[in-house]
Amino acid sequence: MTAAVDHKSTAGPSDGASPWLTQVDRLLGWLSELPVALLVAAEVVILFTGIVARYVLHAPITWSDELASILFLWLAMLGAVVAFRRGEHMRMTAFVSWASPRARAFLDVFAVAAALCFLLLVILPAGEFAWEELEITTPALQISNMWRAAALPTGLGLMIATALVRLARVGDVRLVAGALAAVAAIAALFTVLQPVLADLGKINLLVFFVVVVAGSVFAGVPIAFAFGLSSFGYLALTTKVPLLVVVGRMDEGMSHLILLSVPxxxxxxxxxxxxxxxxxxxxxxxxxxxxxxxxxxxxxxxxxxxxxxxxxxxxxxxxxxxxxxxxxxxxxxxxxxxxxxxxxxxxxxxxTIPPSIVLITIGSVTGVSIAALxxxxxxxxxxxxxxxxxxxxxxxxxxxxxxxxxxxxxxxxxxxxxxxxxxxxxxxxxxxxxxxxxxxxxxxxxxxxxxxxxxxxxxxxxxxxxxxxxxxETAALSGAILFIIGTATGMAWCLTRSGFSTDLAHFMASLPGGSFTFLAVSIVAFIILGSVLEGIPAIVLFGPLLFPIAREMGVHEVQYAMVVILAMGLGLFAPPFGVGFYVASAIGRVNPDEGMRPIMGYLAALLAGLALVAAIPWISTGFL
Structure with a gap:
């Protein structure tokens, strides 16, 4: 987000939930919320102490960044647990909201069941990943890197427990059984089709990263888990790559220290x-x-x-x-x-106004100078x-x-x-x-x-x-954002490994009109992506693919970043799919229908301004 937008699932506790389930839920809240609040406070203290030691006392603390990095992964994972427990992981609800009350209730439970499926599939590779880090010693603190990597299986385990409690508290056995059966049937179907999928080659990109992702997102599955399911399924069913890679890419995506500025x-x-x-x-x-x-x-x-x-x-x-x-x-x-x-x-x-979280994300995934952005x-x-x-x-x-x-x-x-x-x-x-x-x-x-x-x-x-x-609240919002970045990083790695990035570069380079056409296509694409995926997952997914192409086209990377961000902002806040518009409506306590017509004039003005930013590089680069 870009503004990070929360969409709460209605698959929560029922009035008739058992007292022991309520107690278990409270225990999970205590195990995640108190530690994560302490982690946010600790990060502030560690980083500010590092500034004082370096700039005021001229005695830099050599281990401060390393400790901050270790705690950051724990903050990200436990924050994701808090967001999952509260039903605040980002999800697209436009189509879900159009369904009948019964269908909407089913889709909300289906979303939790699909998330549980991903968590169960990835928990063992996460444990294996943490175990392999046992022999690696951190350079400054001289402790096993397993202390850091253990955050992944711990967070995933707590989310599994949270998902089970949420399903148990729904109160409608038939609804829960139907949702679990639907998820199991889809997983079984893909497993049976594995021999066919293995022979499809790059068509699998459409199957997993278009059909599976789009179907999951439109069904209301949180975006992070939709990305994770598609990446895990692609690697497990169509390649011989160890599934440990999914966890490794998640760790890589969530571990950039620059992302610590998000929370x-x-x-x-x-x-x-x-x-x-x-x-x-x-x-x-x-x-x-x-x-x-x-x-x-x-x-x-x-x-x-x-x-x-x-x-x-x-x-x-x-x-x-x-x-x-x-x-x-x-x-x-x-x-x-x-x-x-x-x-x-x-x-x-x-x-685009600093310190936008989207600016920080672009810098972390593309290598563009954040100061320049x-x-x-x-x-x-x-x-x-x-x-x-x-x-x-x-x-x-x-x-x-x-x-x-x-x-x-x-x-x-x-x-x-x-x-x-x-x-x-x-x-x-x-x-x-x-x-x-x-x-x-x-x-x-x-x-x-x-x-x-x-x-x-x-x-x-x-x-x-x-x-x-x-x-x-900071940790929950940040955990939801960082978990998306982690799973989207795994998805982007799969796309790159498949050769998709090379094919995309060739296609964009072959478009007539050079940089003008490239920018025009990018604007249209990111307006659409911004309305469906929101800013951060779209950037993590496509930023590493498109920014090198922009440089080859002669487009300044800072100008391209501004064009991309503003296009996504248009998509994010444009009805009927832009989730940011509905957040604004909720904050203003106004029925969204009342704002749809008035916003069109403002969107037209923003689009005109975006065209000027794309046409005049100086607007973005004049003060660099």
Whole structure:
């Protein structure tokens, strides 16, 4: 996500669940939530201590990165367990929601059964993988790497237990038996067809990575498990590659230390909302622009730009801004559908603004400089903000402001003074990276310490009771994202091994029109992918394949990253399939149907801005 979007399954506990099942579920929650909250806090302490030791005391801690890496894999896996227990792994529910109540209930249980199938298939290879790491010693801490690798079978085992409890708590034996039988029948069918599949060659790519993935995703199976099932099935039934490879690729995908910035920036976003920093920034913008026609809509666009530059999570951004502005905008006569349409459009517009999680993901999987991506993303986001402002100006040209009072200079100055500590945060983060104080991974900890200090000392608003739930929420969202990256990395490896990447490169290179056609095809493809797979899995899957082709075509990698991100943002927030649109509707407490027509004008403006970014490289590369 890109904004990471949660979609909860209804295959949860029934009212008549046995007390012992409830106790087992609570035990699983205790075994995963408390440790993962401690892990997030520990990562903040370790990385910030490393910054202080290196930059202030000039005595670098040689083992800090290694310890952070070990704990990170545990954080990712236990976070995935928490997300699975809460039903918060990303899944596409557009088609499931159209089904009858009975069919929808079946598909929700089927999704859990399919996830259980993958977990059972991969748990033994994960144990074998961890055992093979026993003899490997880490260079700095001089401990067995099994301490790190054990996170994989432990997390998978806890998810198996969670899946069994969730199925047992459904309360409808026939429904659960039917879902399990359906999954078993599909697995048996593919096993029986193994001799046929072995002779199909590259047609198996369509069978497993189009038919299986699409069928699973449309049926509501969480995206991470759909990727994992297709990769495992492809390797097991059509190749002689050891199944250990699936686990190895998952480990590789989830172990990039740069991805540690994902949970840390998510936590920073939650801190900004809790300490009142987001409210202060919005308030000063409202005083500046609230008295002009469409002023609060401009404030919404500007606030999303500012907040997105800090939190890195689109869901957190929208949740921080909407409750502050929507009540007053409704009082001024704005229609709820218009509000949620603009909120969703700003979510798409701010996808390139650092420190976007998608920017970090692109850098980790393609090798593009994250510092360059952070610099290159500011102007495209500003351009799209201007495009949205033009639509706002047209729509609100006749707004009645007779009842709106213009703030005095004193009121404006006071709100600006109050907001200065919050407004300074993006500059603190950017300066720390530019001056070499911290890496892109570490800099989020500076933001966290700054936000805590401002919340305690300046705004005097810091609810200690919310800290642990925020840490758990951070881990759950991050675990869902990182588990997708892990399984998508395995899927991308399968595609590369099959020769698909070479074939794709030849096809894209053979298109007439050179780089122009390549960019046009990429825009269309990633709009579609963004609406179906969401940003992060699409990037992990296709980024390593397409970025080398872009370089061969003469397209600057930073410009291509901006084009890809904005195209995915359009898909993510465009109805009827874009899940981000429904998240915006939920945050705004508005029926999605009311926003579908108003958002079309905003999407047209975003598409025009995207065309300019694709046509003019300087917009993305001018400040590099």
């Amino acid at each position: 840390l920036f998510v936590f920073l976003g939650l801190l900004i909302e809790m300490t009142g920093m987001a409210r202060a920034m919005v308030a000063v913008l409202a005083n500046l622009l609230g008295h002009v026609r469409g002023g609060l809509s401009y404030v919404l666009i500007g606030a999303m730009y500012l907040v997105s530059g800090i939190s890195g999570s689109k869901a957190a951004d929208m949740a921080a801004v909407a409750p502050v502005l929507f009540p007053e905008m409704k009082n001024r006569g704005a229609k709820p559908g218009d509000l949620v349409a603009l909120l969703a459009a700003t979510g798409a517009q701010t996808e 952070f610099t290159g993303g500011l102007l495209p986001g500003l351009l799209l903000a201007v495009m949205l402002c033009l639509v706002v100006r047209h729509r609100y040209r006749n707004e009645d402001l007779s009842g709106v009072r213009r703030p005095t200079g004193g009121e404006l100055g006071k709100s600006l003074v109050v907001a200065l500590p919050a407004l300074a945060l993006p500059f603190v983060i950017r300066t720390a990276v530019i001056e070499g104080v911290a890496t892109a991974t570490e800099v989020s900890t500076i933001g966290i310490v700054y936000a805590v200090a401002v919340g305690l000392l300046v705004y005097r608003r810091f609810d200690w009771r919310r800290v642990v739930p925020m840490l758990v």
